[in-house]
Amino acid sequence: MHYNFETIRKRHHTGSKKWAELLANGVREEEDIIPFSVADMEFETAPEIVAALQEMAAHTVLGYANPTEEYLDTVCRWMKTRHGWDAEPGWILPEHGVVDAFFHAVKLFTQPGEGVLLMTPVYYPMYHAVRDTGRVLVDCPLVYSGGRYTIDFDDLERKAAGENTKLLLLCSPHNPTGRVWRREELERIAAICLAHDVLVLSDEIHFDLTMPGHKHTVYASLSEEAANNCIICTAPSKTFNLAGLQTSNIFVPSPALRERYLASLKRSNPNPKCNILGYCACEAAYQHCAPWLEQALQVIDTNRALVVDFMAREFPQIQVTDLEATYLLWMDWRGLGLPSRELERINHQEARLFFDEGHVFGAQGDGFERWNLACPTRYIQKALERMRAAYAPYVRP
Ligand SMILES: Cc1ncc(COP(=O)(O)O)c(C=O)c1O
Structure with a gap:
C-alpha cells in the first residue's frame, strides 16, 4: 500500500501545542506555513490505526x-x-x-x-x-x-x-x-x-x-x-x-x-x-503499520537530504549534524556570526521559519536550531526558498 504523506491537516485551533505557538508568533492562518518545532509529525495518521480506533469507539464501552x-x-x-x-x-x-x-x-x-x-x-x-x-x-x-x-x-x-x-x-x-x-x-x-x-x-x-x-x-x-x-x-x-x-x-x-x-x-x-x-x-x-513507518522514514530521509544539500551549497557556514535517528535535525548556525536573538528574529519575522531554539536544550545549544523534518517534502522546499531570500542581506558570499 502506498500511504499519503502529502496532505497537511492544519491544526490551528485543535489544541495542538505546536500550532498554537505559531499563532502566538503572529502567523496568519492564510499563510501556508507550518511549524518545524515540537516533536510530533505533520503526517496523517496511518489508516489502520484510524480504523482500529473507529471500531473501538463504535463497539466498545470506553x-x-x-x-x-x-x-x-x-x-x-x-x-x-x-x-x-x-x-x-x-x-x-x-x-x-x-x-x-x-x-x-x-x-x-x-x-x-x-x-x-x-x-x-x-x-x-x-x-x-x-x-x-x-x-x-x-x-x-x-x-x-x-x-x-x-x-x-x-x-x-x-x-x-x-x-x-x-x-x-x-x-x-x-x-x-x-x-x-x-x-x-x-x-x-x-x-x-x-x-x-x-x-x-x-x-x-x-x-x-x-x-x-x-x-x-x-x-x-x-x-x-x-x-x-x-x-x-x-x-x-x-x-x-x-x-x-x-x-x-x-x-x-x-x-x-x-x-x-x-x-x-x-x-x-x-x-x-x-x-x-x-x-x-x-x-x-x-x-x-510497519510499512507505514518505512515510508515515513523515507520521507524524513528525503527531507534530511534536501536540507543537508541546501546548507552545504548555500550556507556552508551552518553545520548540520549527522542525523542518525529521530526526525529532528540539529544544526549549528553560529557560523553565520549572528547573535541567537537576531537569528530567531530573522527566522520568525523574515523567513517565517519556526524551529525549536537550541538554547532550550541547554547552554551548549545556544546558536543552534532544531528542525522537525516530519512533514510533506514540499514544505521543506518552500522553507528553504524563504531562507535563501531572507538571509541574502545578512550573509556574505
Ligand atoms: C527524548 C524524549 N523523551 C520523551 C518525549 C516525550 O514523551 P511523552 O510524550 O511520552 O511524555 C520526547 C518528545 O519529544 C522526547 O524527545
Missing part, C-alpha cells in the same frame, strides 16, 4: 482498562522483531508518557539532594525532572566535534563515581543531537554505571526512527546485569505520531525494581492507568 494479554504480547513482539530484544510481557508497566516515567523514576529511586547525570545538550524536560524535584544536576557535556557528538567517558566515569550520583537519565537515541549510541558506547556506559552503582533510565522513545545504516540497541539487551539495573522507556507516540493518546510502555526487567515501581504507581492512583484508545492505537500500529 471504561477503565488494563492492557490486555494480546496488547502486552504485541509490544514484546515489536521489541523482538524490530530491535532483537527478548522482553517479557510482565516487565511492561503502563505510564501516560515517558516524561511521566522519568519524573516518577527520579522521585522514586533518588532522594532530594542526590545527583542525577545528564548528557547535555539534552531533551529539556530531563532538566526539569532533576531540578524541579530538588535533585542535583550532574552535567556530563557531550563533546561536539566535526558536526558529531560523542561521550567523554573519563568525565562520565569521574562523575558516576561521585558518592552522591545515583541515576543516569540516558537519552537513546539522543535528542537533540540525533546520535544513535553504538553498542560499544552503551557497553562502556553500562560498565561505568554498574561499577559505581548508578541506576540507568534509558529513554528510548525515538528507537524506531533510525536512519538508513543505523541500528538502535536496547540498553537492557546489553547483558543481564545491565537489564537488572535499568528502566527502559518506550512508546508508539513518536514512531506513529500518537503522542496525544498518552500511552507509553515502560519496561522494568528487574523484579525488585519493578515491585517498587508498581507499588509506587498504585500508591499514586490505584485505578488502571492508561487510555483505552491509546492501547488500541498502539496495538494496531505494532501489528499493521
